[in-house]
Amino acid sequence: MKNAIIFFSIIFMPFITNCSSPKNEEIPRVPEWAKHAVWYQIFPERFNNGDTLNDPKPIDMEGGWPYQTPEEWHTTPWTSDWYKFQPWEKTNGHDFYWNAGTRRYGGDLQGVLDKLDYLQELGITAIYFNPVFESPSLHKYDATMYHHIDNNFGPDPEGDRKIWTEENPEDRATWKLTSADKLFLKLIDELHKRNMKIIIDGVFNHVGSTFWAFKSLQEKQQGSKYKDWFTVKNWDDKNTTENEFDYEGWYGVKDLPEIKEDENGLVESFANHVHDVLKRWMDPNGDGNPSDGIDGWRLDVAEMVNINYWKKFRTQVKEINPDAYITGEIWWKDWNNNVMMNAAPWLQGDTFDAVMNYRFTRAVKKFIMDQKTQINASGFVDSLNTLAREYNKENLYTMMNLLGSHDVERLASVIVNPDIWYDHRAKPSETPEWDIRKPNERERMIQKLAIGIQMTMPGAPMIYYGDEAGMWGGDDPDCRKPMVWKELNYEIETAHPFGKTRPADEVKFNEDIFDWYKKLITIRKTNDVLSNGEVEYFMKDNDNKVLGYRRYNNDESIFIVVNNNDVGKEITLDLQKNKIENDLTDLITGEIIRKNDTGFSFGLQPYQIVILR
Template sequence: MENDLENTSHNGNPVDTSYHAPEWAKHVVWYQIFPERFRNGDPFNDPIRERVGGPKGWKISPWTGDWYKQADWEKSLGDSFRNGVFKRRYGGDLQGIIDKLDYLQELGIGGIYLNPVFDAVSLHKYDTSHYHHIDRFFGPDPEGDVEIMKQEDPEDPDTWQWTSADKLFLKLIEEVHKREMRIIIDGVFNHTGTDFWAFRDVMKNQSKSRYKDWYSVNSFADDNGQKFDYDGWWGVKSLPELKEVDETLVKPVREHIFAITRRWMDPDGDGNPSDGIDGWRLDVPEEVGQKFWKEWNALVRRVNPNAYTVGEIWTEKGREWVNGELFTAAMNYPFTEAVQDYMIDQSVSATDFIKRLRSIREGVPDEAKLVQQNLMDSHDTPRVASMIVNPGREFDTKTKPKEGFDVRKPNPEERRLQRLIALFQYTYVGAPMIFYGTEAGMWGADDPDDRKPMVWPDLDYEPEATHPLDKDRPADENYFDEGLFNWYKKLGVIRNQHLALRKGEFQELLIENDANVFAFVRFLNKKMFCLVVVNRSEQTQKIRIPLNHFEVEEGKHLENMITGNRVEVYNSKTSITLPPISGAVLSPEKN
C-alpha cells in the first residue's frame, strides 16, 4: 500500500514523469453519457421511491413525456418546475448503454465518458454512497445487490464482492473493448454523499466514529447542545468534503481511493488491465491538492501505462494540470467559450478567435494538444443548440429559464450554425467530445434542462408545449433528428479516415475579418493534409486560399469531403464558393 504513495515503479525504479499521451487517445471521438438519462434497457430495475426520497404517489417519470409538464406528485412539492424535477427518475441503466453501443459505433465514436456510475442516491451520482460498487439501480438485481453490500466491510477490500451491477459493468467494458472502443468513468474524490458508508458512521457515532477524521468536521454533536457541523462542497451539506492535510487527502481516504482505483482498472487483479476501464475523468480536481493527484496519477500509470486521465478544469489553468505528473488532458472549456464568443455571439473577430485558440494550445505540452477534450456542451452547460438560440450570454451563467432563457427548439437556420460548429469541432486540434443527444437534436438550458432523457428514433415523444414559468409557448415537436445525426456521422467518418485531422499539425492559411471567413490546414507533410474553410458570414463568399508549402499532384484536384465536389489547384492556390454559415473540408484526391 505504501509503495503507491511513492513515485516509484514496482521494481523500485523511478517513474518516468515526462509527458506521454496514450496513442489511442489521439484517434477517438468522445461521447459523454449521463447514465440515468441515456436509455432504459431494463424496466425491472427502476429506482424506487424509498431510495429516491420521493413524496407519496411518486413514480418513474415517462421517458417520452413533455419535459416541463409536472406530474401530480411533483406539484405536491411546490408550484415551481424546479421543486420536483430533481426527484425525477427515468430509469436509464447499464443495459441501455450496452444496447446502444452499435449506435455509438455507427456514429464514429471511439471513446465513451460516463458520468458517475458508483452507487449513490441522486440522479447525477456525484454524491457517492459506495465507490467500490456500481449503482444498484444500474444493474439487474437492486435488492440482491444491497444484500451483498451488507455482507462486506467497506473499509476492507478483501471482503468486497461483485454485485450484479458490478458484473454488468464489467460486461459493458468487455462489449466496449470488443468494438475497439475505450471507456472512462467519473472519479469524484473531493466529496461523497451523506449516504456514504463512512459518513453514515460519523453521523451515528459522532466523535466516537472510527471515520471521524475522514471528513472536514467543524464540530460534533454533544450533550451540551453543540450541533454536528462539517464542510460541504461549495457549502452544499449533501456533499460532505473529504479531509485534506498538506495538499493531499488524509491517509485512510487515500488508501480507500487507491483500492477502488485498482478495482476498476484491473478487476481481476492479475496485472493485465485489459478487462478494466481505460481511464478517468476527475471531478473538481482543483479542490484537492496536487500532491494527492501526483500520487494517484502515478498509481494509475503503474496499473495501466496507456490509461488516460482528464481533469475538469474550466479555465486556462489547465496548463498547470496537464503534464507528466498530473493529468493527460483537460476538458477543454476554454475552447468551448472561444467558439461560443466567435461562432455564436459574434463578439470577437476571426483574428481574435484564432489568437485565443493559439494561446489555449500553447498552454499544454505539444502531445497533449491532440488529446484535449474539445466539447461544446456537457451536463454542466446549456446544450449547444440552446446556446445558439440564446446568444450573448456569458458562458455557463444566467442560463436558467427564470433569467429569460428561451426554451424553444432551434429553427433550421440555427441548426445550420450548429452544423458549422460541429464541422470545426471535428477538424480542429484535439479530440471532439459530443454530449449525448446533441447529435440527435436535443436542446435545453443548463442543469436540469441539459439532462433530459435521450431522444431515440424508436420512441414517440410528446411535443414540448409546457413552459417552466407557465408562459405561453408554441408546441415544439420532439423527435430524433436523423438529418443532424447523419451530419455528425459524416464528420466522424471524415475525421476517422484522415490521419491529418487526428495527428496533423495546425497552420493558419487565411483570415479575412471583413468577410468573416478563415481557413486552416491540418497536415502530416506537404502532400498529406486537410484544408478546412469556414464561412461564418450571412453571405455567400468566394474564398481564395494560398497553399504555399503544400503540394497536389499534377492533374489532381482537392476533394470537398462534405459535398463530394472537386476544386482546382493552380499556382499553389485554390478557391471555393461557400454558402452562408457553412464550411468545407478539402483533401487531395486519391489515386
C-alpha cells in the first residue's frame, strides 16, 4: 500500500520446534537464492479464476467498504471492457472509480495452480503474493484474521465460514485448517516441487474493521481484553444515543484500525499473535522443518512500524527458517515533493534482506521513458551508483528490482504518459489528460528496452502480473485489471471512465512481449554473472544517448550496450583493457560481432539493447 489515503474499495496442534534456534553465524546476511530469483507478483483476485463455484457473494463483502452491496450485484465478467459500466453500475449513481471498488472478478488459488506451467515456462523462480488472508475487500489489506486464507480463494467458502466459528482466534491450539488453507498448503508444495519460492504480504501495521480483536473492542469497549492493541481516542458513552467511539486509523482511514505501538514497536500481546501467525505459515505442521511453509514475507508500509519490532521479527523469522527472505515496502519519504526514502537503516543485516526497489524503477523511467524531463546516461548511472553506495552489496543484489506493482501505474502506461512524477496522480480521475490507450509500436520498443535493463542489472528482477502479457493501465485500480490470457477472447476497450472519446483498443495476450521476457529471463538465468557479478559503466555517451556497462567476475565478462534513441547508432567498442580477443555474440539475436582494427563495431537499432559475451 502506498502512503496516500485510499478508499476501499487436520486440526492445528500447538507448534513445537524440534530444532534449536540457529546461531547468528549460521544465518547468512541474505539468502543466496534471493540473488538469483526472478520474481513474479500475483494480485490474487485478478490473476485467474480457476473455480467459479467459490466466487464472492454479497455476504463475503459484509463489513468492508462501501458497507453496501449494489442491487443486482454479481461478479464482473473477466473479459469485459474495463471501463464499461456493468448493468448494476449504471443505475447506482456512482462513478467508475467508486464502482471499481465494489467489483469482484473471482481470482483464486486454483487459478494460480492452473497456471504454474505458464509461470515455469516464463522462467519465474519466486512468487510474491499480495495479501491472501481473510478479508471483505478485493485487495485484502484489511485483514479479518491472519490465521486463515480468504475463503473465496478456496473451494468451500461456506464450510470455511463454519470452521471459523469453532475456534478461538487468539488461541492457536484451537486453529483448524479450512479448505482454503489446505489449498494454499498444496500450492506451496507444488511450487516447491518446481524449485520455486513463495512469499506473502504481511500487513501488521493495521488490520481491517472486521478484524476479530477490533470487533471485540467495538462491542465491549473498555471491557475488551484487546483494548491495548489499538489507539482509542474516545470511548462510546452508553448514556447517549450517539456512538462517540473513535480510534486511530492508518492515515486516518477508519476502515484500517492501526495497531498500537510502544518503544519496541507493536505492543507485545499483538506481536505475540503475529509470532503465532509466522509459525503457522512458515512451518505449518510444526515439526521444525520449514519446507512445507512459505519462504518469507513482504512487509507492507514497513516504515510506519518501529524498526525495533522488525529486528525482533527478523529473529523470529530466521529462527523458523534461516534461509527465509524478508523484504519491506520502504518507499516515500515525502510524496508531495517526490522524495523517496533511503532504505539503508533497514538493510544493516539485522532487519530486512531487501526492499521493493522503487528508486531503481524511477531511475529507469527517467532515463528511457521520460521525454521532456529525461535524464542522460550519466544521470542514470549516478542514480544507480547512489544506491550502490548507500546499500550493502549483499542487500543490493537481493533487492526487488520492479518496473510496476499493484500500487502504481503499469509499465506500459508509464511509457504512454511520460514526464509525470512516478506514482503521482497517474489516472484519469486525478489527471484529466492521462492517456488510457494501448501502447503503440515505438512505445513497445521502449518497454522492451526497460525490460532488457531490468534483466541485466544487479538486483532481482520482479514482474508484475500481466506486464509480460502486454497489459496497460494507470494507477490503482486501473493497474489491477483481470489478467489477459491467450485462451480468452476479450471485449475491445472503447469506454472511458468519464465518457471521453478514446481509441478502440484490442485486448489480447501479447506474444511478442511474452517471448521477450522469456528470452531475457533465460539469458539472466543461464549467465550467473548477471545475478552476482560486479558492474562497471564503461560508456556514458550523453550526446548519442548510448550507455554501456559490463557485468563481470573473475571468470567472465558480459557487455551490455543500450541505445536510448529513436534512431540507429553505429558503435565501436575498444575492449583492449578487458583483453577480449575472441568474437562476441549477442545473446539476444545470436549475431556474431568480429573484432577489427579499431575494436568491435556494430549497429544498434532504435531502442535496442545488446548483451555481448
